Amino acid sequence: METQTLPLKPIGGYIELQLNPGRIFHSKLxxxxxxxxxxxxxxxxxxxxxxxxxxxxxxxxxxxxxxxxxxxxxxxxxxxxxxxxxxxxxxxxxxxxxxxxxxxxxxxxxxxxxxxxxxxxxxxxxxxxxxxxxxxxxxxxxxxxxxxxxxxxxxxxxxxxxxxxxxxxxxxxxxxxxxxxxxxxxxxxxxxxxxxxxxxxxxxxxxxxxxxxGINYGQCALIRQENFDFLHEHLASKNLLKLSRASAAVPMVYPLLLPVSGIKQKLIAQKIFVATYWPNVIDWVEKDSFEYFLTHNLIALPIDHRYNIDDMTTMVNILNTLL
Ligand SMILES: Cc1ncc(COP(=O)(O)O)c(C=O)c1O
CATH class of the missing domain: 3.40.640.10 (Type I PLP-dependent aspartate aminotransferase-like (Major domain))
Structure with a gap:
């Protein structure tokens, strides 16, 4: 009787979760x-x-x-x-x-x-x-x-x-x-x-x-840059942080540092979900420190691939009613 070697890779069965094959961004790391x-x-x-x-x-x-x-x-x-x-x-x-x-x-x-x-x-x-x-x-x-x-x-x-x-x-x-x-x-x-x-x-x-x-990194990066630049154009005058984006930089968020606190909660109430970086800092530093001020007053506006310039405009308009 002839023996058959089993295939290493299973063939057939149900169709698996299908993800786009692509390339890994940090493939050498x-x-x-x-x-x-x-x-x-x-x-x-x-x-x-x-x-x-x-x-x-x-x-x-x-x-x-x-x-x-x-x-x-x-x-x-x-x-x-x-x-x-x-x-x-x-x-x-x-x-x-x-x-x-x-x-x-x-x-x-x-x-x-x-x-x-x-x-x-x-x-x-x-x-x-x-x-x-x-x-x-x-x-x-x-x-x-x-x-x-x-x-x-x-x-x-x-x-x-x-x-x-x-x-x-x-x-x-x-x-x-x-x-x-x-x-x-x-x-x-x-x-x-x-x-x-x-x-x-x-x-x-x-x-x-x-x-x-499976991610289209080029597209994600470009959207972030465009959204960031738009927010910077409209909010830089109100921002205590003096920012500049190097042409290749792809930011995580638009960090808007305001002299007043409490805007974050008002944005969240309007379903603009902004994270706090980082809640633990409040317990680590003195109340009169810059780090305390940053943690309380910095609004990290989302700029990622889910959003376009219309969404950025919405955020700017809402912020303008609050500031
Ligand atoms: C600045 C910073 N570094 C490192 C980390 C840790 O990353 P991970 O959650 O993947 O461990 C975080 C957050 O979790 C972070 O905010």
């Missing part, structure tokens, strides 16, 4: 499960014992520090969101700077020339390419409809085989946003975010990888 775990990866590879973190950042970045027992010192930023380095940077330490809103690449270029162990947090700057020899990480869910996923640029790798994460139990908010609406998915979004806490460093899931491979 290490795909991991979360941005915070990308930071953990860096800390493990480099064995730093101390990290300088900005007060103005997300508290999930502390997770790897607790895990690895890495000490942390916080630093302040100035009115242009640049770091205030009025202290000696200790040996064997690293200095993390966030590319705020995707608009601080020039600062990163300068820091890269002057600070020895710079780590760039590009969670808000997905489209920026990493600088050579500068450890840099990205978080995908701030820019695209995936529940997790990160990229890491680093020259050395950890000598361990990373398991692949599974995202399927973190998709409910994304599915609800389509089948119901974005508001119906919000509670799930909060719950699914909690599921990202205290996970091991893993490879990015297949599901997030495949969704990210």
């Amino acid at each position: 290490l795909p991991l499960n979360t941005g915070r775990n990308a930071l953990e990866y860096i800390l493990r590879v480099r064995k730093y014992s101390l990290i300088y973190l900005p007060y103005y950042t997300c508290d999930v970045l502390l997770e790897p520090l607790y895990k690895l027992n890495v000490a942390c010192k916080f630093y302040k930023i100035d009115q242009d969101l640049n770091p205030i380095i009025d202290f000696e940077i200790a040996e064997k330490s690293c200095f993390l700077y966030t590319n705020y809103y995707g608009l601080k690449t020039e600062t990163i270029n300068k820091l890269a020339r002057s600070i020895p162990n710079l780590i760039v947090d590009n969670a808000q700057a997905f489209f920026e390419l990493p600088l050579q020899h500068i450890d840099t990480f990205y978080s995908c869910r701030k820019f695209f409809g995936v529940p997790d996923g990160a990229y890491l640029s680093i020259s050395n790798t950890l000598d361990v085989k990373l398991e692949q994460d599974l995202s399927l139990n973190r998709f409910s908010h994304l599915l609800k946003s389509i089948d119901l609406n974005i508001e119906e998915g919000y509670t799930d979004y909060i719950e699914n975010n909690k599921d990202l806490c205290n996970r091991d460093i893993m490879q990015m899931s297949s599901l997030s990888t495949q969704i990210l491979a």
Whole structure:
């Protein structure tokens, strides 16, 4: 009797979820499960014992520090969101700077020339390419409809085989946003975010990888730039932040810093959902600090691929009635 070898790939059966094949934007980088775990990866590879973190950042970045027992010192930023380095940077330490809103690449270029162990947090700057020899990480869910996923640029790798994460139990908010609406998915979004806490460093899931491979990045970037430029043209005179977008920069949001607080709540009441970057900062800093002011008064206006100039006009008109 003839024996037949089994095909490795199953053929037939039900039709699977069909996603557009495309290309991965950061195809040369290490795909991991979360941005915070990308930071953990860096800390493990480099064995730093101390990290300088900005007060103005997300508290999930502390997770790897607790895990690895890495000490942390916080630093302040100035009115242009640049770091205030009025202290000696200790040996064997690293200095993390966030590319705020995707608009601080020039600062990163300068820091890269002057600070020895710079780590760039590009969670808000997905489209920026990493600088050579500068450890840099990205978080995908701030820019695209995936529940997790990160990229890491680093020259050395950890000598361990990373398991692949599974995202399927973190998709409910994304599915609800389509089948119901974005508001119906919000509670799930909060719950699914909690599921990202205290996970091991893993490879990015297949599901997030495949969704990210199907995105038209050129189009997404262009829409963000056009929306940003429109808002800047109409709101720059009211904005306490002196912004300029380098021609290649693709911002995450339009950051509108107002002298008054409370506008955010009024926008949310009109279904313009603006996030707070970052609620934890309120507990970390003095009330009279710039970071406190930023957290309270900065309105992060959405400019992503879901929106066009009509939507931007709506936001400007509503803001004009409130200011
Ligand atoms: C500036 C910044 N860096 C890093 C992270 C961590 O990314 P992730 O949620 O993918 O771990 C976040 C938010 O979560 C963030 O806001």
